[in-house]
Amino acid sequence: MVRFISPAWFVLVLVGFQSYSSQGQSLLDALDTEPTAHPVTATFKDTRVINMQSNETPGAGVLHFVIAHRFGRINEGAYSLWGLDNASMRMGFDYGLTDRWTLGVGRSTFQKTYEASMKGKLFVQKSDNSVPVSVTYYGVIMANGLRWQEPDRENLFSSRLSYVNQLIVTRKINDRTSLAVVPSFIHRNLVDITSKSHDQWTLGLGGRHKLTHRVSINSEYHFLVNGLDEATTNSLSLGVDIETGGHVFQLHITNSQGMFERAFLTETTGRWLDGDLFFGFNLSRVFS
Amino acid sequence: MKNTLTFLVLLLCSAVSTLDAQQFISRAGHVRFFSSTPLEDIEAETVQMSAILDAGKNGGFAFQIPILTFHFDKALMEEHFNESYLESEKHPRATFEGAILNWEDLNPTGDWQDVVASGNLNVHGVSQTRTIQGQMQFNAGSWEIRAQFDVLTADHEIRIPKMVRNQIAESITVYVDAVLTPR
Numbered sequence: 247m248v249r250f251i252s253p254a255w256f257v258l259v260l261v262g263f264q265s266y267s268s269q270g271q272s273l274l275d276a277l278d279t280e281p282t283a284h285p286v287t288a289t290f291k292d293t294r295v296i297n298m299q300s301n302e303t304p305g306a307g308v309l310h311f312v313i314a315h316r317f318g319r320i321n322e323g324a325y326s327l328w329g330l331d332n333a334s335m336r337m338g339f340d341y342g343l344t345d346r347w348t349l350g351v352g353r354s355t356f357q358k359t360y361e362a363s364m365k366g367k368l369f370v371q372k373s374d375n376s377v378p379v380s381v382t383y384y385g386v387i388m389a390n391g392l393r394w395q396e397p398d399r400e401n402l403f404s405s406r407l408s409y410v411n412q413l414i415v416t417r418k419i420n421d422r423t424s425l426a427v428v429p430s431f432i433h434r435n436l437v438d439i440t441s442k443s444h445d446q447w448t449l450g451l452g453g454r455h456k457l458t459h460r461v462s463i464n465s466e467y468h469f470l471v472n473g474l475d476e477a478t479t480n481s482l483s484l485g486v487d488i489e490t491g492g493h494v495f496q497l498h499i500t501n502s503q504g505m506f507e508r509a510f511l512t513e514t515t516g517r518w519l520d521g522d523l524f525f526g527f528n529l530s531r532v533f534s
Numbered sequence: 535m536k537n538t539l540t541f542l543v544l545l546l547c548s549a550v551s552t553l554d555a556q557q558f559i560s561r562a563g564h565v566r567f568f569s570s571t572p573l574e575d576i577e578a579e580t581v582q583m584s585a586i587l588d589a590g591k592n593g594g595f596a597f598q599i600p601i602l603t604f605h606f607d608k609a610l611m612e613e614h615f616n617e618s619y620l621e622s623e624k625h626p627r628a629t630f631e632g633a634i635l636n637w638e639d640l641n642p643t644g645d646w647q648d649v650v651a652s653g654n655l656n657v658h659g660v661s662q663t664r665t666i667q668g669q670m671q672f673n674a675g676s677w678e679i680r681a682q683f684d685v686l687t688a689d690h691e692i693r694i695p696k697m698v699r700n701q702i703a704e705s706i707t708v709y710v711d712a713v714l715t716p717r
Contacts, residue, residue, distance in 0.1 A: 273596035274631050276557070277584045281626065284602050288617045305609030345609070421623050459618040460695070491698050492610065534608050 283374035289418040290426075292494040292530050293340060293348075293365075295452040295466050296483040297502060297510045298428055301382040301416040303365055304342040308534040312338045316503045316526035319516070329525060336505040340365070350386075356504045358391030371417060382414040388506050405436040410507035422462075426452040430468075432512055447471035448511045460489045464496070468511050481514040496528040556716060558587040558677045563712030565599055567685075569703040576611060576702065578604040585712045587677055593637025595651055597710070599628040619692050625659040634670070642672035651681070657690040668710075680711040 290300035293310060304310035318332030326332060338352035338361070345367075352361035363386035371380040390406045412430040419425060428450035437444055452466035468481040485498025501516030502509065503524050516522040563583030569576040580603040588594035601622040606612040616622040632653010634640070640647055646669045655664045668681030684705045687694055694702050 272631060273586050273588060273594050274598060274629055276559070276586050277596060277598045279584070281600075288613050308609060342609075421617075421621075491614075491701065532608075532610055534610070 281373075283372045283376055286371040286373055286380070286418050289371070289380060289416050289424045290454055290464075291462060291487045291489050292496060292528070294496070294528060295426060295454065296464050296485045296496065296498050296528075297481065297500060297505060298426075298450055298452060298466055298468070298507075299365060299382070299384045299412065299414055300426060300452070301367065301380045301414050303346065303348045303367060303382075304340055304532060305534075306342050306345045308342045308532050310340040310342070310348075310530060310532050312336075312340075312528055312530040314338075314505050314526065314528040316500070316505060316524045318524070320499075320523045320525060321521040334503055334505070346370075352506065354505055354509075356506075356509060359506055359509075360389045360391055361506050362387050379415050379417045382416070384410075384412040384414060384507075386410050386507055388508050408432065408434040408508045410511065412507070422456040424454050426450070426466075428452065428468075430507065430511055432508055434508070442475075443472060446512050450511075454487065462487045464498070468514075470512065477515055478512065479514050479517055481510050482518060492532055494528075494530045496530075497525075498527070499523050499525055556589045558589065558714035559717045560585045560712040560714045563597065563710065565604075566709045567604075568707045568709075570707075571701055571703050574701040576606070578606045578612070578615065580604045583710065583712060585679070585714055586717075587634075587679075587714050593634030593640075594632075595634050595653070596631040597629065597712075601626055601628060619687075619694070620658055625657075628655075628657045630655045630664075630666075632664075635665075640670060640672075644671060644673050646671045646680075649679075655685070657685060658692050660690040662689050675716060677714045678712070679714060680709075682707065682709050684708070 290302050292300065293302045293304065294300055314336045316334045318326055318329030320328045322329050334354070334356050336352060336354040338350060340348050340350035342348050347366040348364070350363040350365065352363070353359070363384065365382065365384045367380065367382050369377050369381040371377055388408045394401045410430055410432050412428055414426060414428050416424060416426045430448045430450060432446045432448065434444050448468045448470050450466060450468040452464070454462045454464040456462040464485045464487055466483050470478070470480055474480070479501060481500065481502040483498050483500035483502065485496055488495040501518055501523050502514040503516070504510045504513055516524065561584045562581055563585050564579070564581050565583045566577065566579045580599065582603040583597055583599045585597040586595070601620050602616060604612070604615065606615065630653055632651055635650045635652050640649065649668050649670045650665060651668060652665045654661045666681055666683045668679060670677055670679050684707055686705050688704065
C-alpha cells in the first residue's frame with residue numbers, strides 16, 4: 247500500500263497525464279485568449295437615420311458630402327407629378343476632425359437657411375456591454391437667410407438664428423437592428439407671435455433593420471413635448487438605405503419637408519392620413 | 535532507495551520531454567494584406583497576430599488573427615470589411631493550423647531557410663487545406679518566420695457584389711511575419 251503512493255508513482259501518473267493532455271490539445275488552444283472588448287461600429291449606415299442625426303461620424307480626415315432633396319406634396323397629384331415638380335434641396339459638408347468629432351456646414355433652399363454644426367461621440371458602445379449605449383452630442387446653429395419682411399425697421403442679425411442641441415443615445419442591438427433615442431432642445435431667438443415659446447423640447451425615436459448587408463429599412467418619429475399647435479404635426483419618416491461602396495442612398499417618405507433640425511422637429515405640417523407627405527432622398531459620398 | 539532512483543529517472547525523463555516539446559510563441563505578429571485593381575488599391579494591417587511553433591512535434595505550427603484589429607487607411611473601408619465581407623462579429627478570427635513539413639531539415643542557424651507549411655487555413659468560417667511557402671530563421675534564441683500567400687475570396691465564401699467587383703481583387707495577397715520567442 248505504501249509503495250503505491252510513493253513519489254515515483256505519483257510522478258509517473260503526473261507525467262502520463264501531462265503528455266496525455268498535451269496530445270489532446272490543439273496548438274490553437276494555446277493561442278486562445280479572452281476576446282478583448284472592442285468599440286461597436288456601424289450602428290447606422292450613415293450620419294443620419296433619415297432626417298435626424300445618427301451616432302455615426304465620418305472619421306478623422308474624411309469629408310462627408312450629402313445632397314438631399316424633398317419633393318413636393320405627394321397628394322398634389324398628377325398635375326405636379328405627385329410633388330416631383332417642386333424640390334427642396336439641402337447640401338451639407340461634414341469634416342471629421344478626429345474619429346470622434348466633426349464640424350459641418352449646410353445650406354437648405356427652405357428659408358434659405360445656413361447651418362453650422364458640431365457633432366461628437368461622448369461614449370461609444372462596447373462589445374462586452376461595459377458601455378451599453380453610444381452617446382453622441384449634436385449641436386447646430388441655423389441662420390434664416392430670407393430677406394427681411396420689413397427692411398425699414400431695425401432688424402437684428404440675431405433674430406435670424408435658432409439653435410438645436412441633441413443627445414443621440416444609440417444601441418446596436420444585434421448585427422441587423424439598431425435603435426436611437428434622441429432628446430432635443432430647440433431655441434429660437436425670434437418667434438412669429440409673442441405668445442409662442444422660444445424654447446421647445448422633442449423626444450425622437452429611430453431605428454434601422456438590415457435586410458441584407460447593403461440594404462436596411464429605417465424609421466424615425468419625433469414627439470413634441472410642449473404639445474402641438476393647430477398647424478403642426480409630429481414628424482414621422484420611413485425609408486430605405488442602400489449602400490454602394492462609397493455612396494449611401496437613403497430614400498424615404500416623410501411628413502417633414504425641412505431638412506435641418508429646427509424645421510423637421512418643430513415645423514412639420516404634413517399629415518400622414520391625408521397623404522400629405524414628401525418623397526425624398528439623401529445621397530452621401532465620402533472623400534478621404 | 536530503488537524508489538528514489540526511479541523518481542530521479544522519471545524526473546529526468548520529464549525534463550527531457552519538456553525540453554523536447556519546447557514551444558515558441560508570438561503575440562505581436564504582423565499581417566498585411568493587399569488588394570490591387572486598376573481602380574483601387576486596398577491595404578490593411580494588424581500587429582496582433584498570435585503564432586505558435588511546437589519544436590517537439592514535427593514542427594507543429596498555428597496562427598490566429600483577430601480580424602477586427604485590421605486597420606485600414608479609410609474608415610469606411612474598414613467598416614465594410616468587417617460588416618459586409620468578413621462578417622467579423624460572426625467570424626472574429628482567421629486561423630491556420632498545421633505543421634512545417636520540412637521541420638527536420640531546418641538548422642538553427644541565422645540564415646533564412648525555405649519552409650513549407652501545410653494545414654488548414656480558416657477565413658470567414660470556411661476552412662481550406664493549404665500548402666504555404668515561407669521562410670524561417672533562428673536568431674538570438676527565437677524563430678523568425680515570414681510568408682506571403684494568396685487568399686481567394688471565393689474559396690472562403692466572401693461574397694463581393696458585382697457593383698464593386700472591379701474595385702476589390704478576387705485574390706488577396708497576404709504577408710505575415712513574426713518573431714516567436716521561447717514560451
